[in-house]
Amino acid sequence: MKKIILLLLSIFILSCSKKEEFLVFGTNDMFPPFAHMVQDEIIGFDVELAKEIAKELGVQLKIINMSFDELIPAVASRDIDMAICSITITDKRQEIVDFSNPYYEASQVAIIRKEDIGLFENIHTKEELGESKSLSAQVGTTGALMANQIAAGKPVLELDTWGQALIEVSSKKVDAAIIDMESAKAFTYKYSNLIPLDIEFPTESYGVAINKGNSKLLNSVNSTIANLIESGRYDELVKSHIDNYKE
Amino acid sequence: MKRSILIFLLSIICFTSCSKKKEEFLVVGANEMFPPFGYRVGNTFGNEMDGFDIALAKEIAKDMNKTLIISPMKFNDIIPALVKGEIDIALSAMTITDERYKIIDFSTSYYKASQVIIARKGDKRFEKMLTKSDIDRNTTIATERGSTGTKIARQITRAELVSEVNSLDLVLMELISENVDAIIIDRDIARAIANRYDHITILPIEFEIENYGVAIQKGDIEMRDSINKTLERIINSGDYISMVEAYIQGYLTE
Numbered sequence: 292m293k294k295i296i297l298l299l300l301s302i303f304i305l306s307c308s309k310k311e312e313f314l315v316f317g318t319n320d321m322f323p324p325f326a327h328m329v330q331d332e333i334i335g336f337d338v339e340l341a342k343e344i345a346k347e348l349g350v351q352l353k354i355i356n357m358s359f360d361e362l363i364p365a366v367a368s369r370d371i372d373m374a375i376c377s378i379t380i381t382d383k384r385q386e387i388v389d390f391s392n393p394y395y396e397a398s399q400v401a402i403i404r405k406e407d408i409g410l411f412e413n414i415h416t417k418e419e420l421g422e423s424k425s426l427s428a429q430v431g432t433t434g435a436l437m438a439n440q441i442a443a444g445k446p447v448l449e450l451d452t453w454g455q456a457l458i459e460v461s462s463k464k465v466d467a468a469i470i471d472m473e474s475a476k477a478f479t480y481k482y483s484n485l486i487p488l489d490i491e492f493p494t495e496s497y498g499v500a501i502n503k504g505n506s507k508l509l510n511s512v513n514s515t516i517a518n519l520i521e522s523g524r525y526d527e528l529v530k531s532h533i534d535n536y537k538e
Numbered sequence: 539m540k541r542s543i544l545i546f547l548l549s550i551i552c553f554t555s556c557s558k559k560k561e562e563f564l565v566v567g568a569n570e571m572f573p574p575f576g577y578r579v580g581n582t583f584g585n586e587m588d589g590f591d592i593a594l595a596k597e598i599a600k601d602m603n604k605t606l607i608i609s610p611m612k613f614n615d616i617i618p619a620l621v622k623g624e625i626d627i628a629l630s631a632m633t634i635t636d637e638r639y640k641i642i643d644f645s646t647s648y649y650k651a652s653q654v655i656i657a658r659k660g661d662k663r664f665e666k667m668l669t670k671s672d673i674d675r676n677t678t679i680a681t682e683r684g685s686t687g688t689k690i691a692r693q694i695t696r697a698e699l700v701s702e703v704n705s706l707d708l709v710l711m712e713l714i715s716e717n718v719d720a721i722i723i724d725r726d727i728a729r730a731i732a733n734r735y736d737h738i739t740i741l742p743i744e745f746e747i748e749n750y751g752v753a754i755q756k757g758d759i760e761m762r763d764s765i766n767k768t769l770e771r772i773i774n775s776g777d778y779i780s781m782v783e784a785y786i787q788g789y790l791t792e
Binding site: 454 | 578579704707708711735790
């Protein structure tokens with residue numbers, strides 16, 4: 292018990308004298324290729340971006356692994372300084388947090404059972420998909436937002452993880468799951484029973500979510516992103532973490 | 539910043555706890571990476587946890603009339619922390635073993651874990667298999683990384699045919715997408731999953747039961763007796779069954 296009190300005190304003293312020297316960054320380890328767990332470590336494109344930001348600021352990076360739907364609230368309440376986890380910039384999220392300039396362009400994709408491909412022959416738009424088929428998605432994601440938008444009032448099965456959303460498709464509880472395209476690329480090659488459906492979804496931009504009004508951090512993040520692109524380091528990171536993703 | 543307010547609160551806790559008797563707190567070590575027994579939630583320093591073990595810890599602290607402090611830890615750090623007295627007890631889906639009894643004590647068993655094999659319904663290869671030695675050594679099996687299921691899988695098939703994945707939902711995906719022939723997971727979770735997904739089935743092969751116990755400092759008899767009373771109370775009142783339903787059977791299928 293004494294040790295714990297000592298530990299708490301030392302956290303207290305350390306954080307008071309040096310609190311500016313830590314950058315606390317939230318992510319979720321189930322978003323390959325942006326953030327995923329290998330052994331006991333979270334790696335991926337978003338983690339590299341966070342490291343570059345910390346380097347530019349000259350501070351130490353502290354990673355906190357939390358569930359995806361808690362990331363934006365945690366930034367809003369200032370429990371963490373920023374969140375990077377393939378988070379799409381949306382108007383709704385911008386009401387409570389600030390976003391950096393976009394650092395990646397992406398979109399959603401519908402994942403279906405391969406054996407069902409014939410049943411989707413006459414479906415060419417996301418609206419037609421939503422009207423005629425049942426959908427699952429991961430709670431709190433833009434995939435869930437999109438699914439509800441196109442479902443025309445029908446219920447969408449929202450689950451804690453994208454893995455569960457895919458289980459519902461695989462086991463024929465629903466017809467399709469709406470998931471992030473890059474994550475989908477990273478895992479669907481593993482599951483030969485599933486394929487992406489060839490219909491278009493709008494382009495989305497990923498941004499770094501930052502405490503509202505923290506212009507110092509915002510400027511620093513934007514300049515880090517600009518520098519990465521200019522130096523060619525951005526392309527290297529895309530190549531090594533996204534294009535060449537392996538589990 | 540909110541963090542500095544938190545730090546201020548923590549420091550108050552420090553000072554008040556220094557002046558209070560240490561007996562007023564129950565410091566519990568918990569496995570932060572073992573859902574549905576223990577896992578991190580929330581975002582206050584990332585230290586808030588939930589799970590079956592945490593629900594049980596709350597009951598134990600309540601009966602002792604103490605304030606509960608959860609200390610999230612990696613499984614391997616738990617016994618050393620208990621031996622050094624950094625934590626009072628640990629709830630971390632820990633199996634009671636003779637080996638561990640040499641350095642710590644345990645409560646009575648609070649959960650009987652046993653692993654089961656799940657295959658796809660109608661897979662003829664698994665018909666007539668009644669014991670683990672009936673399993674073909676060419677069977678591919680998926681398990682959750684670092685779980686007891688992994689150990690068992692490596693015994694009943696060739697080790698190179700066992701694939702470990704990072705979470706339980708992805709274990710199930712491996713089976714449903716036909717990447718593997720079978721999966722090995724906890725019995726209670728398996729039952730709930732098999733109820734929901736009717737194209738998979740639990741094989742009638744039985745494995746050894748593991749008894750999970752609350753880990754206690756060696757010789758802390760008062761603590762052990764109090765915990766055993768709490769366990770008896772919640773089992774008799776039916777709270778225990780509700781907790782199993784909510785946390786373990788509800789996991790993945792709620």
